[in-house]
Amino acid sequence: MSGAAASPGVAVPSVGCAERPVLRERGQREVFCGLTGIVWLHRKIQDAFFLVVGSRTCAHLMQSAAGVMIFAEPRFATAVMEERDLAGLADANEELDAAVSRLIERRPDIRMLFLVGSCPSEVIKLDLSRAAARLSERYAPEVRILNYSGSGIETTFTQGEDNCLAALVPALPEAEAEAPSLLVVGALADVVEDQFARLFAAMGIGNVGFLPPRRARDLPPVGPSTRFLLAQPFLGETARALEERGASRIAAPFPLGAEGTTLWLKAAADSFGTDPMRFRAATAAAEARAKRALEPFRAELAGRSLFFFPDSQLEIPLARMLSRELGMRLTEVGTPYLHRRHLAEELELLPDEASLSEGQDVDRQLARARELRPDIAVCGLGLANPLEAEGLTTKWSIELLFTPIQGYEQAGDLASLFARPLDRKTRLRV
């Protein structure tokens, strides 16, 4: 099914994506590892706790990334491996058990504990799946203990969420019902989730689950009758795990911007056989509102050039939205990893002017950015201030994960994130 073809009133670019060239680079990557996903996941699943099994570096990353040092009592911690843990693995397992027991005593409210693997735990081959099974025996049924890897040698930034959700999939109950159900996959802000739930209800799709759930005990069921819709573009492993449970993916672009949201919802509507009139009735008002919200930003942003450094894998959907709905001009669109199948609908909509790159050699990419001098460079926290000091305007990419940006009601907020740095530049006289 082609989301683009189903979209009313949207011009589809004549040139397809299939053969679009991609610059692949490897070298220094200025991106976070998958552990960083814990920063939002620990807020999303309110009775879950994330225990990184790693080094002091991991602990330091967790408290430094995204300025989370401001939270007084986070629902994550690190079991920091020390030399004596590396001396013998049996010892490391006992130490891990002790750390978990201290943690569960301290936080009796925990219902789900993720043991999160890191670079060092993987290099020394500490088997966290066995540890999780062992600890589950001790703490079940009060606490369910799962594991996944957020290591930098395996994952980039948002892939941590992918691995976390993939680890949840085997724990999901089996869907009993024969009737098809919809599962929305990917952490969304609660407010966005509620909006989508209302929209699906209005479209006549009543049986909707969300993964991850807000509470560990509210795991949505899954089975062959489940059709899932990815809300985030970085969920390759999770999709694979869901497909193994018999669920089928509804291909769609991602719900960013008015157009993206309509196409995303329409994909679900078509899959569930929603009457087109009913679909329009359910979505038209919100879509029109989103377009109105975007209008003033279009005036500010149209024609401005945009350069994406790789960060969250949201780059391609964002580039699509910013170019098609706000008229921004794309230069390089970098992504840490390009999942061609899940992004097929996005790539079809992406203007040809965008040159795609995958992976990173940060110094070379910086040289390209300096040459292109984009009006806005979207980049991580390590690069933003140095680029600002060079006179480039930047948008920190991490804010795109910490802000509700999906759906109709957030389309204007998303645009404002890009307009604000430019607005600021024009205000300042110092």
Added chain:
Amino acid sequence: MQLTVWTYEGPPHVGAMRVATAMEGVHYVLHAPQGDTYADLLFTMIERRDRRPPVTYTTFEARDLGTDTAALFQATLRDAFERFQPRAMLVGASCTAELIQDDPAGLARAAGLPVPVIPLELPSYQRKENWGAAETFYQVVRTLAAGGSSRNDGGAVSTTVSSDVASGDPPLPAGISPSRGEIEGVGAALHSAPQQGADQKDAGGVSAGSISPLEGEMPGRAEGGEAGVIHSPGANEVADSTSAADARHAPRNAARPRCNILGPTALGFRHRDDVAEIRRLLGGIGIDVAVVAPLDASPDDIARLGEADFNVVLYPEIAGVAAKWLKRTFGQDFTTVVPIGVGATQDFIAEVRQLAKLPEAAGEARLGSGKAKSNLPWFSRSVDSNYLTGKRVFVFGDATHALAAARVATEEFGFTLCGLGTYSREFARDIRAAAERYGVEPLISDDYLDVEAAIAAAQPELVLGTQMERHVAKRLGIACAVISAPVHVQDYPARYSPQMGFEGANVLWDSWVHPLVMGLEEHLLGMFRDDFEFNDAARPSHLGGGARIAAEPEDEQEPSFPAATAASIAPGWLNEAELELKKIPFFVRGKARRNTEQFALERGLSQITVETLYDAKAHYSR
């Protein structure tokens, strides 16, 4: 394995980054996986630096493991050299790369770069950020300041003196460097230097309660080995420039003595301002500053370190080891007093005068100088400050700042110390000695949860700590000021705000008094406790709105430690007594509750009445 909610220090390679980032013309190639680049944002975001740290990461992935990570390191090293053209390079591994044992030192040697390449062995699973900074600075100094001495005989000597394999440690898996035991007493002979100032201090009328200079050691230092510089055929560039240092023995025409300032790094707590303040202070007493290092120092500057008459060590955690090496090598004495607070600044001036062989200032002038240059002494004597008397203060931080804060809090604010601790295990001895003198229990821990428990138990009215203690204080509803790293972005203020010297004392005054409820307000809160607006659940009125979070520790459902389960056998509080308890100021309420319960328990009382409460109060106030 240590359960860590917050970590006080980063890994040791972050310490190395702080040194590299502070310097000019140095580049650090770090063998590290994807994700370790997070450390860049410490500098670009928390410290708001306008340049990326001079660090290139190899960024290896799982699929590289066991194949070509070594080749990746070599290629990265060559590329980084060509791109950045540094005058000296540092090479090393982060925690994960340490496990895969690629030997960056050997690989760098093989690369044959035409600049000095300093290999860093920073054991990530034993050591932490400050140790890494100290070790890095020491290696940099030793390599680049060694000059034409016979130390660098062209041999590519590895830094790690692995002679301690025989230390009887358990066998380690591949990639873990052998434990370098805590070398107590290394350089003990050098402790004669600190003693020089001691007599003078007593003579200067510093009270006996003053804390002696830091004597901490950096354990595990491989002192006495050869410098780890890698010489390759073309590596004479800096060696040449260091030959300038040969002139160090030549008499200088300078009428003014010269010193180096050692220790300030990137991402330090107020380091830049401290340097400015101390430079001005030294200038005022007729001493020139030759080199500041590592902050803003180039490899050439490091080569000139030996030219100065003595060294000023501002941060012993970072510069202590290098200063000892400089003393051994060039005979340079170094300062041991850290000039935080008025008294310590006066002691520092006296010590510096002595090291610089300047005549001692007249006693009167000396005592008077602090008053004239800092507002702290007068502000502290001002009658409105009476309410500060005996306020209970809990101090925690790195050793330098914690010791200094303890002295300032007691001698210059008139506070009572109710706790003193540090996460700098290397300086545990100093903290223990000081704690004994203050009559408090020393807390040597880098476990945030232990610190939290100690603060909750001590019931302070003010916490002087790090960013982490700010969390604790917020949870417990206690005032807090930050005195030490680790700190967050708000502790890199736009204005000039040193911690050291006389202006530093002014900054301490402002920042420690500000979080407290002011004197008269405190009295009024005590008199009219039920006022719906101005009660002690409200924050100090000059700090804006908002309510205290969990004013009483036992109110906050602390689900933590099994020790706290004695509640079931505690005598019951009658409603009236409970209400009366609420009239006791929040910062001592927890203690009053516990004392009363203990009192009742000891007397076999099953109920606590208002009478019991006041009986207990009288009992414990004896």
